[in-house]
Amino acid sequence: MQNVGPRGSGQWKRITWDEATTIIANKFNEVAQKYGPTAVYIAPYTGSLTALNGVIGAGYRFASVIGASAGDFEGDNEGDSAGPCGAVEALGNFDGHDLSDLRNSRMIILWGNNLAETDVPDMRFVLDAKEAGGKIVYIDPRYTSTASLADEWISIRPGTDGALALSMINVIISENLYKADYVTNYTVGPFLVRQDTQMFLREKDVAGGDSTKYMVYDSNSKTIVPSDKDGIAPSLTGSYSAASTSCKPAFQLLIDLVSQYPTSEAEKITGVAAAEIESLAKEFATTSPAAIKAGFGGISHWFYGDLTYRAMITLSAICGNIGVHGGGVTIYNGALLDAALDLPDWMNPDKKTYTYLAPILFCDAVLNSKPFPVKAAWFPVDNFVNQQADTNRVISALKACDFVVVSDVFMTATAQYADIVLPVATQYEREDLLAGGNYYLQYMPKIIDPLWETKADLDMFAEVAQKMGQGQYFDKTPDEYISLLLSGLPSGLTLDTLKSKGVVALADEDFYTSSFQPITHPYVPYYQQHFPTPSGRIEFYVESLIPYNMPLPIYKEPIEASPSNALYQKYPLVMITSHTKFRTHTQWNNLPWLREIIPRSFLEIHPTDAQARGISDGDTVNVFNDRGSIQLMARITNGIRPGVVNAYQGDWQEFPTAAVNMLTHQKVNEAQSVVFLFQSNTAYYDILVDVKKS
Amino acid sequence: MIIDLSRCLGCWTCALGCKEENNEPIGIWWNRILTNGGKEIDTPSGTYPDVRMTYLPINCQHCDNAPCVKVCPVGALQKRNDGIVFLDWGTCIGCRYCLVACPYGIPAFNWHPPTQSPPSSQVKIGAPEVPLRPVGVAEKCTFCFHRVDKGNLTPACIEVCPAGARFFGDLDDPTSQVSQIIQSKPTMRLREELGTEPSVYYIPPRNPLKNFEVTQT
Numbered sequence A: 001m002q003n004v005g006p007r008g009s010g011q012w013k014r015i016t017w018d019e020a021t022t023i024i025a026n027k028f029n030e031v032a033q034k035y036g037p038t039a040v041y042i043a044p045y046t047g048s049l050t051a052l053n054g055v056i057g058a059g060y061r062f063a064s065v066i067g068a069s070a071g072d073f074e075g076d077n078e079g080d081s082a083g084p085c086g087a088v089e090a091l092g093n094f095d096g097h098d099l100s101d102l103r104n105s106r107m108i109i110l111w112g113n114n115l116a117e118t119d120v121p122d123m124r125f126v127l128d129a130k131e132a133g134g135k136i137v138y139i140d141p142r143y144t145s146t147a148s149l150a151d152e153w154i155s156i157r158p159g160t161d162g163a164l165a166l167s168m169i170n171v172i173i174s175e176n177l178y179k180a181d182y183v184t185n186y187t188v189g190p191f192l193v194r195q196d197t198q199m200f201l202r203e204k205d206v207a208g209g210d211s212t213k214y215m216v217y218d219s220n221s222k223t224i225v226p227s228d229k230d231g232i233a234p235s236l237t238g239s240y241s242a243a244s245t246s247c248k249p250a251f252q253l254l255i256d257l258v259s260q261y262p263t264s265e266a267e268k269i270t271g272v273a274a275a276e277i278e279s280l281a282k283e284f285a286t287t288s289p290a291a292i293k294a295g296f297g298g299i300s301h302w303f304y305g306d307l308t309y310r311a312m313i314t315l316s317a318i319c320g321n322i323g324v325h326g327g328g329v330t331i332y333n334g335a336l337l338d339a340a341l342d343l344p345d346w347m348n349p350d351k352k353t354y355t356y357l358a359p360i361l362f363c364d365a366v367l368n369s370k371p372f373p374v375k376a377a378w379f380p381v382d383n384f385v386n387q388q389a390d391t392n393r394v395i396s397a398l399k400a401c402d403f404v405v406v407s408d409v410f411m412t413a414t415a416q417y418a419d420i421v422l423p424v425a426t427q428y429e430r431e432d433l434l435a436g437g438n439y440y441l442q443y444m445p446k447i448i449d450p451l452w453e454t455k456a457d458l459d460m461f462a463e464v465a466q467k468m469g470q471g472q473y474f475d476k477t478p479d480e481y482i483s484l485l486l487s488g489l490p491s492g493l494t495l496d497t498l499k500s501k502g503v504v505a506l507a508d509e510d511f512y513t514s515s516f517q518p519i520t521h522p523y524v525p526y527y528q529q530h531f532p533t534p535s536g537r538i539e540f541y542v543e544s545l546i547p548y549n550m551p552l553p554i555y556k557e558p559i560e561a562s563p564s565n566a567l568y569q570k571y572p573l574v575m576i577t578s579h580t581k582f583r584t585h586t587q588w589n590n591l592p593w594l595r596e597i598i599p600r601s602f603l604e605i606h607p608t609d610a611q612a613r614g615i616s617d618g619d620t621v622n623v624f625n626d627r628g629s630i631q632l633m634a635r636i637t638n639g640i641r642p643g644v645v646n647a648y649q650g651d652w653q654e655f656p657t658a659a660v661n662m663l664t665h666q667k668v669n670e671a672q673s674v675v676f677l678f679q680s681n682t683a684y685y686d687i688l689v690d691v692k693k694s
Numbered sequence B: 001m002i003i004d005l006s007r008c009l010g011c012w013t014c015a016l017g018c019k020e021e022n023n024e025p026i027g028i029w030w031n032r033i034l035t036n037g038g039k040e041i042d043t044p045s046g047t048y049p050d051v052r053m054t055y056l057p058i059n060c061q062h063c064d065n066a067p068c069v070k071v072c073p074v075g076a077l078q079k080r081n082d083g084i085v086f087l088d089w090g091t092c093i094g095c096r097y098c099l100v101a102c103p104y105g106i107p108a109f110n111w112h113p114p115t116q117s118p119p120s121s122q123v124k125i126g127a128p129e130v131p132l133r134p135v136g137v138a139e140k141c142t143f144c145f146h147r148v149d150k151g152n153l154t155p156a157c158i159e160v161c162p163a164g165a166r167f168f169g170d171l172d173d174p175t176s177q178v179s180q181i182i183q184s185k186p187t188m189r190l191r192e193e194l195g196t197e198p199s200v201y202y203i204p205p206r207n208p209l210k211n212f213e214v215t216q217t
Helices: A017-035 A058-066 A082-091 A099-104 A120-131 A145-149 A161-174 A180-186 A203-207 A250-258 A263-270 A274-286 A296-300 A305-318 A343-347 A359-368 A391-400 A457-467 A478-486 A495-501 A543-548 A592-597 A607-612 A670-674 B013-021 B067-071 B097-101 B156-160 B177-184
Strands: A040-042 A107-111 A135-139 A152-154 A192-194 A215-218 A223-226 A240-242 A245-249 A290-294 A376-380 A403-408 A420-423 A432-434 A440-444 A503-505 A573-576 A602-605 A620-625 A628-636 A644-647 A688-693 B002-004 B032-036 B045-047 B050-052 B054-058 B077-079 B085-087 B201-203
Touching (some): A017 A040, A017 A420, A017 A457, A058 A457, A082 A305, A082 A670, A099 A290, A107 A120, A161 A250, A161 A263, A161 A274, A161 A305, A192 A215, A192 A250, A215 A245, A263 A274, A290 A305, A296 A305, A343 A478, A478 A495, A543 A670, A592 B013, A602 A607, B013 B156, B067 B077
Parallel strands (some): A107 A290, A135 A152, A573 A644, A602 A628, B002 B201
Antiparallel strands (some): A432 A440, A440 A503, A573 A688, A620 A688
16 A cells, blocks of 8 residues: 555555555665665564564565665564673673573572563463472562562562662672682683773783783782683682782672662662562572573663663672573573574575664664664564654654655554555465574464465565565575575474474574583573683673773663652653563554453552542543653552553554653663674663643 | 462463353453452552452353252253253353352353454354354353363363463362362362352462452453
């Protein structure tokens, strides 16, 4: 369909596929000639985790061959990336435990992770651990389904989880409950850090030459020696002189940092009682193995979520919980699956490659030509208008574009702002490979032919590519492309085997090279205590973050959602926009059966906050800040922390009335760009609002 | 049937599996998840932060001493030999005595021609053996006897539960999984004092609420 009025006016005209793909090819060519090929932006999202038509699908191949810009690969910068970013910094990648490994835990902290609602099939492993005598602690400002099943619910001020983790570390170190051997052997703890440059002290700094070996203080010989020297006893504490400056072991710097967060201080920041922090810390340090399962939303949707996640990893590491069954810090358990597939040949044929542009930077690119101009966009498997932060700014950007294409199964909020809407076949009407979120590959056969005039994403990209003179990159069948993707697997898994089995668990050799063998089951990352970091160890001190004053996992107040923000006087409520079990982001929001259960979007508000505003249960309320205003039904509940309100994100049936992203912002955290392919997270939860009765 | 409330996530998968298997029209649920907590679904009782919540999935209790069978004036409700309370839609005259008699609020009544989503003319939802119910009859959970009678299948709600919280089998067989669970774990039945002898047993939640009243959704 073609919009023949102003963008967003809904004046649709039915056109043929041939007309539509010709218009798209001509417009993309026109924009590319005028502004350069990267002015065309292709944005496949997590609407489908499939390899041919979904988030790692044909959109990237298309972007590569026409030289366009593209994002967001696996949703890495769409609110989910802060945690993974911190993990890459501290551990080298963001690999997680196979969640069935939670069964081996004696203690599980579900940290900002409403697992019973947001990862329904995996909650059974937590319940199994509990039935076997394990303790379940749940940290969340809301009392949820997960809280109802936990042994302990800790209500925390939103966004202060980092301070809680640092305070727990302080308790554990002061009580001498940490595993000093582990810290010495597998973390950067003993490595000396120069006070002047803040860099690690290297052998060349002391002895000249060009050796970049890390240096430690040997308490046997009372000298500073390379960390790999035999028979030494590296010190974790103290202060030493070397290279005309004073140096401290990184662990001493950690001690200096966490000593600023005694439990009494952390109580003031987090709202968690000092005694509770102390008992939690002691229990975590003395229960082995203990796992931390962190949420994407609860941790990642904060501006400084990467710092929080690094603090959590540090907490786990000093207790020796990394790389052991039943331990670890897991945010995501399928990160390495993509690495196993031959994605480069699929997404970058003939080494042609797209230019990466994180979606949070899309509006800047359109409105301010930063970091480069974008003038045309195609959104496949992506309800961008509903899901990107700051809806009003997104709409301005889309209106400022020369040309917008949306391909979708439904006439979504985003499709309303398109020039061309392409109807997409459902997952039952095309062949694909499901590859995301775990360690399994699933073959998705085509059950029926596409209904009416719909097409698979792969086929529509092929048609446009052909009209742009790149048809040679789209001349294969889906079977041939799936075989190409599988050809990267060292186990030699073939399409025929995959088809006959339907679902195949990746073989050990598909994960890692020989140096990381053997793999343990259920899968546990870092089981060999190898860390793909610059030092090969767990890095709670990160050199690349020195320019941002964040080499240590310091605590920072939320960028907006903090009483220390002047805006707090005007908008005194922190608003989080959590996930509901009744949909997956925007998906299933239009299913009548589910809308029977949840007919309307609502705002959870504490009775005290409601009473202060004269709000009764069921009232329609305005939720607003300087960026926008939405209307929701008030649900007064004792299951939410005072000063905090919550509405489920993803409702596009009530767009724009209930579009929570009217209230969110696009503040960019440049420190996160030190990690390859991470530009900045979207801090969806880090916002302030006020509420009044409509 | 045994439902383990210490494992129930309140996720509604059982209810939706039931709705799909039996093609329940809009407005009718043979299986629902009640919140034992605050006034609304998924909200706790108590005063922050001392709050509690548990879930109570509820479907026909298939009572051994079923009030609905006793009051049905036309014999449309029958107790089968295997314990399933069977409602014959062909015989039902729509008097709704069973709705009044059931202490669990289970039977639903088709006041209007059933609305299907998607429209049944487009897509056939549910098992082919389950007929659409006409306007003017009561309907309720059948324990999926169309599946159970095949011998090797359990009701849809049992099969789809992602939490491992639902079990089904023959209580007369002491070696069955359900018999073994009842022998090894404490169980309770709803409103046992009424003498209805329900066939649905519940393993209580780990931290039950003192006041075991439930929220209607």
